[in-house]
Amino acid sequence: MAISEFFIRYLQRRDELEPADLARLRAIPTTVQHFAPGEEVIPWGPRRQSCMIRRGLAGRIHVLKGQNGQNGAQAITALHVPGDFADLHGFVLTGLEHSVVAFGPVEAEFVGHEHLTAITRDLPHLTRLLWMVTAIDAAIHRQWIVAAASLRSTAHLAHLLCELYTRMSVVGAAHDMRMNLPLLQRQLADMLGYSPIHINRAVRDLRDRRLVSWQGTEVEILDWDGLAQLSRFDPTYLQLERHHR
Secondary structure, rough: OOOOHHHHHHHHHOOOOHHHHHHHHHOOOOOOEEEEEOOOEEEEEEOOEEEEEEEEEEEEEEEEEEOOOOOOEEEEEEOOOOOOOOOOHHHOOOEOOOEEEEEEEEEEEEEEHHHHHHHHHHHHHHHHHHEEEEEHHHHHHHHHHHHHHHHHHHHHHHHHHHHHHHHHHHHOOOOEEEEEEOOHHHHHHHOOOOOOOHHHHHHHHHHHHEEEEEEEEEEHHHOOOHHHHOOOHHHHOOOOOOOOO
């Protein structure tokens, strides 16, 4: 199959793609796989291909080893939405120190590193855009750290919802202030650093303020301005303005 149009929209939101760029991207051969909820999409260790999310939601999982060598506590350190290269950094690293797991059903496509190598050899503009992708991924991670350090639980959760809707909507994976969020409260707790009880209270607080409607996996943002103000959400770190890069 050809590379996902979600990824092309991701790039076009941030820069103009020349016809040669688009042709090269659409000529990259990919393989598509489907994953069930909880299934490992990308294992830790060496990589010979990079993975892009086509549909669904996936998370980056880090596991601490216990003293006896067994797996211990884990943390969810990133979420990947359609159009995201979940492990593009693995292209230049000798291996990944984390895995990526499906939250809900996930469709993913895989690009062999030899095709990425050819792009970096032949197309400097596309090479810079791939670099941009990894830089934005790092900026999101930094923003998560800032949010964790400066926001209380309700505002922290509100910030995550603002970010996810923004990231999904710019590639066409969410519309009309509605998005599918197949995350359990314990997964939100692992992600934001709270107990499931705190997450339950935060969800209830957002509902009581009539900022969101949250039924199962369906989230509707009822008051975007109120949600953004509560969380002090500023999308600058997502690099949504179009510039020549």
